[in-house]
Structures are given as structure tokens and as C-alpha cells.
Amino acid sequence: MYYSLLSNIETPKDLRKLTEAELPQLAKELRQFIIDIVSVKEGHLGASLGVVELTIALHYIFNTPIDELVWDVGHQAYGHKILTGRRDQFHTNRQLGGISGFPKRSESQYDTFGVGHSSTSISAALGMAIASQLNGAYNKKHIAVIGDASIASGMAFEGLNHAGVTNANLLIILNDNAIGIDPSVGALKEYLTEVKTNKRLARHNIIKALNFEYTGPIDGHDFGALIKELKRLKKSNGPQFLHVVTTKGKGLRQAEENQVKYHAPGKFDKYTGELVPSEGDPKPPKYQDVFGYTLVELASQNEKIIGITPAMPTGSSLKYMMEAFPNRAFDVGIAEQHAVTFAAGMATQGMVPFCNIYSTFLQRGYDQVIHDVVLQRLPVIFCLDRAGLVGEDGATHHGVFDLAYLRCIPDIIIFAPRNEMELRNIMYTAQKGLALPIAIRYPRGRGITLDWKRPFEEIPIGKGEQLRFGKEFAVLSVGTIANNVSEAIEKSGFTNHFSHYDMRFVKPIDHALLSQIFRTYQTVITVEDGVVTGGFGSAVVEFAAGQGFKGKLVMMGVPDRFIDQGSVSQLQEISGISVAAIVAELKKCISDQ
Ligand SMILES: Cc1ncc(C[n+]2csc(CCOP(=O)(O)OP(=O)(O)O)c2C)c(N)n1
């Protein structure tokens, strides 16, 4: 496609030179540009297609970057990036060394706030707005664009509650497409549906009740309606709320019809919209599916089992239990804090809650883990998907902190399966009844074997395993990074020199096995796909110090800095936990001997 208008836009100043009549043509080009690139480079699609008109209208009417625009989550900000100086870099989106898939302050002055996790936009924009007033910048507008799923989160309510008693120059735009990644849930979603279909409700508008000037709902694909309303809102002050209705995936038939799949569809044909089929032999299952299918299997045997996900039924594969046992599986919306405490409540009643949360998103429910679950020794089973380096989502999404942030809590069991069978077996073990809560962390992506659905076996709590015997050195790992270690030992050329232990449990760590290791070896290497600071290796080092170990300890793990986006193998290389990096360390042990 020839981008007659888009190719002339370097910044929103160029956009503002267009006539209103030219905006629909620009929208067409911007949509096509996003499709052209995302179809081959992958990324989030539906959300950005849905806000093309809104993005153009906001930069057209408001004086960005002086007026500050905050995108919630940020997965819908591709159009914003392309219109704000990053059109020619957009083909590097989410790749190593390229631009981030989310707004990022260090990337552009138009990215006013770094995002990736949801529901922060109202608080951030309110902070900016009140600070602007304190700084005497009374005419600056602060705009938060938030989706219907993200506004249902506790943080968003906290921001609304505060904003409603201020005179901040804050405009909140609710981009209501009635879907998150999966269909939106909850009473607020039902309320918004009624507002859209039954205007009588407007008299009892909850947003007005919170002291906002409310307008809408308006059609977010209609430039006439958008421009008129934004011009009006630009002139008024105080907390304002504009309810905009859009269609996720707008402009690509398949993306409109299958909004869940086209949230982030992978590669697709830019002309037909059809997904590019994955080729090759049958593949081992994704860990999320091992979790999802195993939970259904266990739930059919144990009626106390409950499944909980905060807004990720597809990503976590809890959807299988939601289909099989709709009364015992809950999507609670983007509400990690609630999900954790809801699970705690269930546990007090003798239920067996499996609370599945992406490792990175559990960070939001940290106090709930400590105060509501662990302090009360409630046997909640946390399944932390997307642990370790997740790849192209980058720094906001890597699940690398969990071992460190959980390990410092007393009375919690922490386990990382080495493969699919271990994930199944620890789920089986946990639902039989543990005296303490347990966190089971496993990575994004696929396992290692097609033959994963084997009979259940109980896993002894707190016991590690020796996988390989070698005479000189001990390598200790937890979780699936064991596969890198095994491969590295094979490739090192010194297989007889290295013992390999899968410690399995970071807490309680196997003291008997560690004692034996430190009595036997003078060099011990730990490997983990989490931060070295405070993680598994730290636990081993603390133990060694307690034993007065005088030999050499090497800790391999994610270094003490944020890791940006790239493929998992690229990021493992950067972090020093790739097969090649481990081989190099093993060879060094040999040469230092
Ligand atoms: C705290 C947190 N939990 C979960 C997610 C995963 N997530 C990313 S986008 C999304 C749905 C957002 O839906 P909505 O706000 O309606 O925006 P839309 O995609 O419809 O534009 C979810 C659940 C996240 N980014 N942050």
C-alpha cells in the first residue's frame, strides 16, 4: 500500500496540519501499516486496530506531548508509536535492540508513563495532573486511556476514588470494547453494557456519582463524534470521563470475529487475515496446557478443587476447567489481589484452590500472598505461569523475581518442575493436602516430550534429585533450566566431571542433599532462570556459609538489572544462562583446576 498521508507524518505536529476530512484516509493507512508489520513481526494486534481513530483524534486535538497521554497496559499503543516518530522503527517492535511493545519513557517524550501491567493509567495521570497544578501549569491536559477490563481492577477504582475529590485537569477515556484478552467479566461489565443499551441508566451513572463530568457513550470509530467531543472537553477543567465504544480488531474481519485469538495472533496473512499454520512434527504441549488439562483431570476426582484466574483464562488454560466445571472455576477479572484473597477465603472452607497467576502479575498481589495466605498457613496452590524470561513482552513481563520475592516469606513451599510430568505430579501432590501454601512456577512455552500424560506419582516435599553423577564439580539447578544444564554438560566434552542435581524445591531446600554436596565437591555452580539476587543460588550460598564451606561457588542467573525484549534464547544468552554460557562456565572450571 502507498501511504500517501502516513509517510509524511513524523510527529503529531504534521498530523495537525491535515484537514478533518483527511483523517479517515489516515486511519485507513495507519491500520494497514499496523497489519503489514504485525502480520510478519508478530505482537499485539486487536487492541491497536480498535483505537486507530481514537489515537489519531487525541493527537489531532490535544497538544501532545505538552498535554500528557497515558495509555493503560500499552498493548494498544502501536498507532501512537507510529504517529510519534517511530514509524520507521516499528518493524523492530518487540525485537532485541528494537522498540518496546509498550510505551516506555526512555523511548520517547510522547510515552509519558511506562506500562505493560494494567490499570495504572488513572493514578499516574492524576499524579501528573496534580503535580502540573502545583507547578503552575494550569492549562496542561492529562489523559488516561483505559480499557473496560482494566478499569475493573482495584487500582483503577482507587484512582477514580481519589480523582473525584480533586479539581485535577484529568480526562479519563474509557475505551469500551467489552473484551479484555478474553471477554470482560463482572458486574461493572454488565453495568457498562446496560449504559450502552439503556440510556435511562444514565441518571444513576456511577461515574457521575464519583464527581466526574461524564459524556458518552460515543462511537469511537466516528471521527465526527470524537473530534467534536474532544474539542469540547479540551476547553473544560476538572475530572472528566468520556465513554467511547470501539470494536477490538476493527478493520480486519478475522480479528473482529475472533477477538481472543487476534489479541496477539502470531504471524498471519496480511491480505486474507488467515493465521500462518505452524509446521513440522507434533510438538510437546505448552506448560499452560499441561496445567489446564491436568487440573480438569484432578478436579474430576477431587470435588473440592477450585480454579481461579485473574483475567487470563486462555493464557493460563484455566478455560478448560471453566468449560468442564463452570461452578468451580472463576475468572475474576484483572484483579490479582482479589484472586489471591478469594483463594484464601476458599481455603478456609476446606476447598482446594488452584490460583493461577502469571509470575509477573503476582507481584501486584504480594501483600495478599503474605498477609492473607501464608501468615494464616492457608493451603492455597499458586500456579505461576510465565516464570523466567518470557521473551518479546520484555522487562515489564519477565517472571524473574518470583523465587526471590517468595523465598523470603516463611512457611511457603516453592517448587519449580523440570518438565511436564513434574508439573502434573506436583499438582497431584498438592491437591492431596499440604499443611502449607505452595507456589509452583513454570515457564511460557512448550515442554520436552509428547509422552507427558503419565500416571500420577507423589513428589516428596523438600527433596531434590541427582540427575547425573560426575567426579569433580556439582551443578545445581531448579526448574526447566535443567535442560540447558544437561545439554551444556553433554556439550562440554567433560561429562564425567560434572554431577547435576535438580533441587526441585527452593523452599524447603533439601538440607540433607546440600550437606552431602558440600562435603563432596569443592566447586558448586547454581543455575536458575530468575534473578541471582535473592533467588535459588542465594539460598544455596546461605546454606554453604552456614556450613563454613571454603570452596568455590558460582551463581548463574538473571543479572541485577532489567532485561528488555528479545527471543527467550537471545535473552538467556544476554543473561548468561544459555547452553553456550553454561558450557563456557563448565570449561572454565576445568581449566581453572
Ligand atoms: C496487572 C495485569 N494483569 C493482567 C494483564 C494481562 N492483560 C494484558 S491486556 C489485558 C486485557 C486488557 O483489556 P482492556 O483493558 O479491556 O483493553 P483492550 O485489550 O480491550 O484494549 C490483560 C488481562 C496485565 N497486563 N496486567
Ligand SMILES: CC(=O)[C@@H](O)[C@H](O)COP(=O)(O)O
Ligand atoms: C499485554 C499483556 O500483558 C498480555 O497480552 C501478554 O502479552 C500476554 O502474554 P502471553 O502471550 O504470554 O500470554
Ligand SMILES: [Mg+2]
Ligand atoms: Mg477491552
